[in-house]
Structure formats: structure tokens, C-alpha cells
Amino acid sequence: PNNDKPPTYLFKIIIVGDETVGKTSFLRRFTDDTFSPQYSATIGVDFAVKVVETAKNEVVKLQVWDTAGQERFRSMTSSYYRGGHGVVLMFDVTKRPSFLHLSNWLTQIQSFSNDDTTIVLVGNKADEDEGREVGTDEALKFAHENDLQYFEASAKDDVNIVNAMEALCTANIERVQRLR
Numbered sequence: 001p002n003n004d005k006p007p008t009y010l011f012k013i014i015i016v017g018d019e020t021v022g023k024t025s026f027l028r029r030f031t032d033d034t035f036s037p038q039y040s041a042t043i044g045v046d047f048a049v050k051v052v053e054t055a056k057n058e059v060v061k062l063q064v065w066d067t068a069g070q071e072r073f074r075s076m077t078s079s080y081y082r083g084g085h086g087v088v089l090m091f092d093v094t095k096r097p098s099f100l101h102l103s104n105w106l107t108q109i110q111s112f113s114n115d116d117t118t119i120v121l122v123g124n125k126a127d128e129d130e131g132r133e134v135g136t137d138e139a140l141k142f143a144h145e146n147d148l149q150y151f152e153a154s155a156k157d158d159v160n161i162v163n164a165m166e167a168l169c170t171a172n173i174e175r176v177q178r179l180r
């Protein structure tokens with residue numbers, strides 16, 4: 001349906017967060033609506049493109065970048081962030097360390113990207129009721145303290161994937177319009 005209009009915006013979005021939090025699964029769910037329970041560490045940096053139409057009928061072409069096997073913090077380079085308009089910062093609600101590492105990720109995002117880059121926090125694997133190690137309240141508190149929008153998501157069950165991406169688009173469109 002949105003192939004008939006040329007995109008008004010082109011945004012580069014990058015996904016970051018610890019290994020195995022579900023970044024690749026999030027991207028696959030968003031772009032091809034598929035999910036695989038098998039883990040395969042991807043090699044190199046990869047991206048996928050998807051065109052979305054916002055509630056205000058603006059057509060946005062998203063280029064979404066996935067880190068692959070370079071999640072170890074120190075191996076991330078500024079080139080991955082270059083030209084980015086938005087960041088999906090992801091942790092796994094069943095792995096507390098991935099939540100505790102968020103402030104390190106934020107520091108890196110802030111040092112490598114523009115001041116006004118929009119960041120959305122995603123707590124993935126919300127389908128896993130058992131083995132949950134991070135509560136919604138504390139995730140919301142962290143999001144609030146750092147001025148981030150928070151989405152509790154499941155790439156497996158397709159929960160809040162589109163909402164998180166739409167929130168990034170909307171925030172970016174507002175920013176672009178303010179700059180005009």
C-alpha cells in the first residue's frame with residue numbers, strides 16, 4: 001500500500017544492546033515478519049530496508065542496521081553510528097546483566113551520535129514470564145531517568161515491534177520539522 005508514494009523521509013536506525021538480547025530477531029520480525037528460535041551469530045554489520053506509513057500518512061523509508069557479533073562494547077566503532085537518526089537500545093528482560101549494561105550503551109550512543117538522536121528503549125523477550133529478571137517498573141524508572149520512551153516487546157510473539165519503530169519515526173519527523 002505504501003509503494004505507490006515516494007518516501008518523504010529516509011531514516012537510518014541502528015539497533016544496539018548486548019549479545020543475544022534479540023536484535024536480529026527484532027529486525028527480522030520487523031522487516032519480514034518471521035522469527036527463528038535458533039540463535040545464529042551474524043557476521044559483519046547488516047541492514048534491512050522497510051517502508052512504513054505513519055498515522056499522518058507520511059511515508060518513511062527506514063534503513064535499519066543490525067550489529068552482528070560486534071556487540072562487545074569495545075568493538076563497536078563510531079562508523080556504525082554515523083549518519084544515524086535513531087537508535088533502538090535493547091536489553092533482555094530475562095537477563096539482568098543486559099539491563100545493567102544499558103548505561104554503558106547510552107554513554108557510547110551519546111559519544112558517537114548527534115546530540116538529538118532519538119533513542120527508544122526496548123525490553124525484549126517479554127513473552128518469557130518465567131525467568132524474568134527485570135521488572136517493568138524498574139525498566140520504566142530507568143527510561144524516565146534517561147528521558148527515553150520504553151517498550152516492552154517480544155520479537156517472538158510480535159509485540160510492540162512496530163510501535164517502537166513508529167515512535168522513533170514520529171519523534172524524528174517532529175525533530176526534522178522543528179529544524180525547518
Ligand code: GDP
Pocket residue numbers: 018019020021022023024025026036037038039040041124125126127128153154155156157
Ligand atoms: P542478537 O544477538 O541480539 O541479535 O539476538 P538474536 O536475535 O540472535 O536472538 C538470540 C536468541 O534469543 C535466539 O535464540 C532467539 O530465538 C531468541 N529470541 C529473540 N527474541 C526473542 C523473544 O522475543 N522471545 C524469546 N522467547 N526469545 C527470543
Ligand code: MG
Pocket residue numbers: 023024025040041042066067068069
Ligand atoms: Mg544478532
